[in-house]
Amino acid sequence: MKILFKLFFLAFSFIWFSNIAKAEVTYSCWNCMTLDSDGEGNPNNALKDFNAAAPNVKLVAVQYPYGDYIQTLPLSMRSGTSDDLMAFQVGSMLSTYAEYLEDLTPYAEKEWGANWKDKFLSVGIEQTTVNGKLVALPQVMSAAGALWYNQTIFDKFNLSVPTNWDEWISVSNTLKDNGVVGFMHGAKDSWINYDMFIGIANEVDPGKVYEAEAGNISWTHESLVKATSLWGEMFSNGIMQEGALGNAQYPDVHQAFTSGKAAMMTMGTWNNYSTFTNSGLNGSKESYGFTEDFKYGITGLPDMNGDGKHGRLFASPDVSIGMSASSSNKEEAWSALKVIIENLQSTYAKDLWVSSMTGVPFDLSDATSDFAKEALNYQLGMANNTYGKREFIYSEIKTALGDAMQNVAVGDMTALEAMEMVEKASQSVKR
Amino acid sequence: MNLNKSNVRDILYILPSFIFITIFFFYPIGYIFGISFFDWNGVSQNKSFVGLENYKNFFVDPIALKALKNQILWGIITIFSQMFLGLSMAILLRSKVRFKIVYKVIFFFPNIISIVVVAYIFNKIYDNNFGELNYFLEMIKLNILSHPWLGDPDTALYCLMVANIWQWSGFSFLLYHAGLTQINEDLYESARIDGANIFNIVRSIVIPLLKPTHIALLILGIIGTLKTFDIIYLTTRGGPARSTEFLSTYVFQAGIIEFKASYASTIALMIVLIALVLTTIQVKAYSRD
Numbered sequence: 001m002k003i004l005f006k007l008f009f010l011a012f013s014f015i016w017f018s019n020i021a022k023a024e025v026t027y028s029c030w031n032c033m034t035l036d037s038d039g040e041g042n043p044n045n046a047l048k049d050f051n052a053a054a055p056n057v058k059l060v061a062v063q064y065p066y067g068d069y070i071q072t073l074p075l076s077m078r079s080g081t082s083d084d085l086m087a088f089q090v091g092s093m094l095s096t097y098a099e100y101l102e103d104l105t106p107y108a109e110k111e112w113g114a115n116w117k118d119k120f121l122s123v124g125i126e127q128t129t130v131n132g133k134l135v136a137l138p139q140v141m142s143a144a145g146a147l148w149y150n151q152t153i154f155d156k157f158n159l160s161v162p163t164n165w166d167e168w169i170s171v172s173n174t175l176k177d178n179g180v181v182g183f184m185h186g187a188k189d190s191w192i193n194y195d196m197f198i199g200i201a202n203e204v205d206p207g208k209v210y211e212a213e214a215g216n217i218s219w220t221h222e223s224l225v226k227a228t229s230l231w232g233e234m235f236s237n238g239i240m241q242e243g244a245l246g247n248a249q250y251p252d253v254h255q256a257f258t259s260g261k262a263a264m265m266t267m268g269t270w271n272n273y274s275t276f277t278n279s280g281l282n283g284s285k286e287s288y289g290f291t292e293d294f295k296y297g298i299t300g301l302p303d304m305n306g307d308g309k310h311g312r313l314f315a316s317p318d319v320s321i322g323m324s325a326s327s328s329n330k331e332e333a334w335s336a337l338k339v340i341i342e343n344l345q346s347t348y349a350k351d352l353w354v355s356s357m358t359g360v361p362f363d364l365s366d367a368t369s370d371f372a373k374e375a376l377n378y379q380l381g382m383a384n385n386t387y388g389k390r391e392f393i394y395s396e397i398k399t400a401l402g403d404a405m406q407n408v409a410v411g412d413m414t415a416l417e418a419m420e421m422v423e424k425a426s427q428s429v430k431r
Numbered sequence: 432m433n434l435n436k437s438n439v440r441d442i443l444y445i446l447p448s449f450i451f452i453t454i455f456f457f458y459p460i461g462y463i464f465g466i467s468f469f470d471w472n473g474v475s476q477n478k479s480f481v482g483l484e485n486y487k488n489f490f491v492d493p494i495a496l497k498a499l500k501n502q503i504l505w506g507i508i509t510i511f512s513q514m515f516l517g518l519s520m521a522i523l524l525r526s527k528v529r530f531k532i533v534y535k536v537i538f539f540f541p542n543i544i545s546i547v548v549v550a551y552i553f554n555k556i557y558d559n560n561f562g563e564l565n566y567f568l569e570m571i572k573l574n575i576l577s578h579p580w581l582g583d584p585d586t587a588l589y590c591l592m593v594a595n596i597w598q599w600s601g602f603s604f605l606l607y608h609a610g611l612t613q614i615n616e617d618l619y620e621s622a623r624i625d626g627a628n629i630f631n632i633v634r635s636i637v638i639p640l641l642k643p644t645h646i647a648l649l650i651l652g653i654i655g656t657l658k659t660f661d662i663i664y665l666t667t668r669g670g671p672a673r674s675t676e677f678l679s680t681y682v683f684q685a686g687i688i689e690f691k692a693s694y695a696s697t698i699a700l701m702i703v704l705i706a707l708v709l710t711t712i713q714v715k716a717y718s719r720d
Contacts, residue, residue, distance in 0.1 A: 070687055074474045096474050096690050181560055187582075188670055243559025243579025245671035246587070252558065261561065395689040403494075406672040410584050 023332035027061040027340075028076075029087035030069040031319050033139060033348060035340065036061040046347045050336075053343040057336050073097070080326040084333040085340075087319050088136055090127040091391030092398065094320060098130040101322040105134045107334045119342075121315075124356045127389055128320045137341045138317030138356035140348050143383040144268035144390050145199035145313045147302065148275075151295040151371070153180060153263040163310065164303040165230075173238040175263050181241045184262035185234075186249030187409060190402035195390060196266055197405060201227040202387055203304040203311045210388055212423075213397060215431050219423040220416065228415035230304065232408040245409060251287075259290040266301065268390075269383060270318055272352035276376055277366040280351075295371045298379045313382045316390035317356060352376065354383045400425030460703065463696035473692025485697040495698060498669075498676040501588060502656060505595075505677070510652035512596045514645065517603025521611055522633060535608075539601035546598075550665030553594040557581045584674035587667050591675060595662060599655075603648055610644040611637070646717045650710060657706050678702050 027035065034044035043051060050059055062083075064072065070093075076082040077100045088094045108116045117125055124138035149161050157178055162168035172182030186192050201209040205223030212219045234240045241262070247253060249267075256262035258275060273280040275296055285291060300310030321340060323333050345355045350363040362380055367373045392398045404418035413421070467485050471478035489495050520538050524531050541549070556563045557580035565577040580590045614637065622632050638645075660679040663669060669676035669684065678698055686695030 067687075077474060078476070092690065096472055099475060184560075188668060241560055243582035245584075246557065246559060246579050246582030246667070256561070395691075399684075399689055403673065406670055410672045412584075412672055 023056065023329060023335075024058045024060060025085060025329065025333050025336040026083035027059060027085040027087075027321075027336070028064065028069070028073075028083040029061060029319070029321075030064055030066040031087065032061045032063045033319060033353075034351075035059065036063045045350075046340075046344055049344055049347045050339055054336060054339045057332060057339070059336050059340075077324075082324045082326070084327040084329060085321050085323055085337055087139075087321055089391065090136075090138075090317050090320055090389075091393050092395040094128065094136060094322070095130050095393055097322070098133065098135045100325055101133075101135040102325045102327070102330060103133045103135065104137060104323065104334075104337075107338075108134065108137075111334075111338055119357055121356055121358060123315050123386060123389060124317050124320075127316055127391065128322075136317075136320035136322035137337065139319045139321055139341060140317070140353035141315050141356050141383070142268050142270045142318035142390065143313040143315040143354055143379075143386055144195040144266070145202070145301055145311055146267060146269075146298050146379060146382065147264060147300060147310075148257065148267045148271075149264045149297050149299070150257065150260060150262075151297045152292075153260065153294075155295075161297065161299060162302045168239055168302045169237050172264075176238060176241075181256060181262035183239050183264040183266075184241050184247070184253045184256050185244050185266065186247045186253040187235075187240070187244040187406070188246060188248045189250075190398070190405075192249040192253075192266070193402065193405045194392070194398070195268065197227060197231060197401065198314055198388065198390065199266065199301045199311050200230050200304060202314060203227075203301060204230070205305075206312075206387055212426065213392055213394070215426060215429070219419045219426055225415045225419050228404065228408055228418050231405060232411075232415060235409045245406065254284075255288045258284045258294075258296075259288045260292055260294050268313075269352070269354045269379065272362075272376065272379075276352060276368055276372045278368055279366055281368055293368075295369070296375060297371070298375045298382075300382060312385060312387040313379075314388040314390055315354070315383065315386040318353070354380070394426075394429045396425045396429050397422065460700075463699055466693050467696040467700055469693050471693045472690040473686060473695075474690060478693070481693075485694050488694065489697050489701060494673055494676060495678070495681060495701075497673055498678045498681045501675060502659070502677045502679075505588065505592060505659065506653060506656035508589075509592050509595050509599070510649065510656065512592075513600045513603045513652070514607075514648050516596065516600040517605075517648075518607045518637075518641070520600070520604045521607035522637065524608065525611055535604075538604050541598045542601035542605075544598065546661045547665060549594055549598050550662055553590070554581070554666055557590055581667055582671060584671045587671060588675050591662055591666060594666075595659075606644050606648060607641065610641045614640050643717075646713065650713050653709050653713070654706065657702055 029035070032044075032046075034046040035050060036047060037043050047059065047061065069087075073082070073086070077097060082100070086097075088097060112119055120138065121141060124141055125134070128134060128136040128138055147161075151161075153175070154161060157175065157180075159171050159174060160167075162171045168183070175182035185196065198209055201224060204227045205221075208217065208221055208223045209227075211217045212221060212224060235244065241247070253262065253265050254267075254271070254274070257265045257267075258281075274284050275281060300312060303310055321337060323330060323337060327333050342357065345357050345360045346363065349355060349360055350366065352362050354362075362376055364373050364376060367376060392401070400422045404413065404422050407413040407421075408415055408418045466478070468480060468482055469478040470481045470484070520534075524534060528534070555561075559565060559577075559579040559582055562580075564580065568574060568576045578586060581587050618636050618640075619632055622636060627635070658679060659677055660683065663675055663677055663680050664683070667675045669680045678701065682695045682698045682702070685691045685698060
């Protein structure tokens with residue numbers, strides 16, 4: 001009996017101490033990038049790779065629906081009960097929470113040396129730095145401003161992918177006359193409207209939109225008024241589908257494009273998995289109820305400034321991860337963060353995410369076809385040559401711009417009036 | 432105050448409810464009232480006192496005023512439409528008609544469907560390019576009536592009203608149906624003997640005697656209107672161009688998306704104030720009668 005008791009005590013102690021030795025790091029996110037577990041407690045792909053790369057750290061990732069996440073975050077931050085690591089969107093969200101986040105610069109320098117920034121895409125680190133403080137690290141990047149097209153539809157109607165504004169109008173109207181939606185856009189969603197506006201603005205006069213955001217020029221600058229005017233014209237010249245303001249990018253536009261009902265859309269690299277991988281596309285086929293195999297391609301937005309070149313992509317971190325300044329195990333949290341950011345880039349590359357670190361190509365092993373591989377490589381080339389960012393820092397400007405774009409689209413405002421409204425909001429920003 | 436045994440006992444009886452109401456009603460109202468005098472993003476540890484600035488901004492904010500106008504229009508049209516349809520159905524089903532139970536189920540069924548499902552269905556129906564409504568109009572050669580229903584600021588709000596009326600008329604029907612069973616049948620008989628037709632009976636007997644039901648539906652309808660959020664958020668999100676924005680959706684947008692907690696609190700207080708004023712007026716009107 002005594003021997004049994006001693007054995008039991010030894011076994012219990014071993015189990016207890018081994019669990020203590022494995023530090024627990026908590027992580028809350030709306031897009032956990034498969035760092036969480038499925039409904040039955042089985043680790044998803046990235047978590048499996050994490051566990052292999054960091055056997056001494058137990059990562060507990062909890063995924064929230066986005067709406068719930070942005071509601072619970074303020075309370076947990078202010079009460080000091082937030083998780084060790086948290087996911088953020090760059091821009092106004094990250095700026096707002098910056099005061100509660102640990103400065104990661106000393107950790108990065110200790111881990112990767114003084115030149116640690118060289119390991120990352122500069123456009124990512126710039127956007128996770130708030131007032132000189134590195135408050136988060138970019139996990140993966142999203143590059144937007146591309147024109148996705150269905151080559152199968154173009155071949156069917158003997159059309160070429162538009163390379164300039166006039167061709168875009170012509171092709172869209174020809175497709176419409178043949179019963180196919182030409183270019184489909186989810187104008188109900190402000191976020192995709194911002195992408196479209198930045199894409200057009202950067203085509204018309206690169207960089208002016210960022211100068212206006214910084215308050216260095218007025219939003220009524222002629223190039224921004226022109227960009228707004230072009231945006232408005234899209235709703236009457238046949239480029240946009242009718243009723244675009246009633247459609248959401250997901251699922252309406254994504255479904256129509258992927259299932260071959262719409263020939264073109266603007267989208268970004270975050271959508272690669274569901275369209276260009278066998279596993280992702282099979283999921284789309286099952287959800288949307290189609291079986292045909294289409295050839296999807298990617299190029300830049302058509303030339304709008306007459307230089308003969310298509311538009312460039314612009315990028316922001318899709319998810320960036322910060323560490324709570326009130327975390328009680330910062331060293332362990334950093335260990336986990338380092339693995340998530342650095343060691344798992346090849347995991348994210350399998351799902352065709354653009355890496356936040358330099359020199360990480362897509363993993364094309366699950367690409368649907370050679371045509372898809374070509375499209376993805378072309379996209380990656382564009383993503384390595386981005387110009388500017390996707391996310392605005394100031395929520396006042398975002399709101400005003402969102403309203404401005406919708407008012408121009410419905411014809412309630414001229415382009416100049418719309419930009420005057422945005423300029424007024426910009427002047428109210430405390431920079 | 433003399434605290435005798437009886438008083439103490441009375442206090443103890445109401446204490447749990449009082450604590451509950453204080454924590455979940457008075458405290459939150461007081462809290463948002465307090466922060467409405469500040470400029471605060473809802474996150475930062477710092478906030479700056481701005482006095483009545485948020486209230487001044489509310490009364491000159493074109494979006495807030497548009498949202499209020501949308502909500503008033505919504506309330507008037509949906510409440511009275513639901514009452515009319517509910518009463519009509521209840522009266523029709525009092526007559527000799529076969530398969531009454533089937534009609535009752537069909538009419539009440541939308542009431543039990545989740546709002547998420549309702550929003551999804553109507554999003555699909557109203558889609559301009561692939562929606563069933565435009566497809567049906569094409570089928571019956573009425574293409575000319577095809578329209579971007581939710582994509583046009585002139586029609587979006589009314590389209591959502593249709594969804595709302597479809598979903599909630601069954602509730603009005605239920606209350607009117609119950610109310611009609613309370614009316615003495617002899618009154619109808621007497622009226623018929625005096626030469627009254629169905630319209631006279633409805634106008635002079637049914638409608639006046641159903642006053643308590645009308646009042647109840649009005650109060651519930653106004654509260655429902657002020658609380659309306661989900662159908663808007665799940666379909667148009669307040670667009671296009673704020674044409675379907677409500678104060679309730681604007682609170683969410685301002686407080687959660689735009690990090691303007693103080694201004695959102697101001698809007699929320701305005702909603703509470705409107706609800707209090709309207710409910711007080713109705714209750715007083717009801718009490719007077």
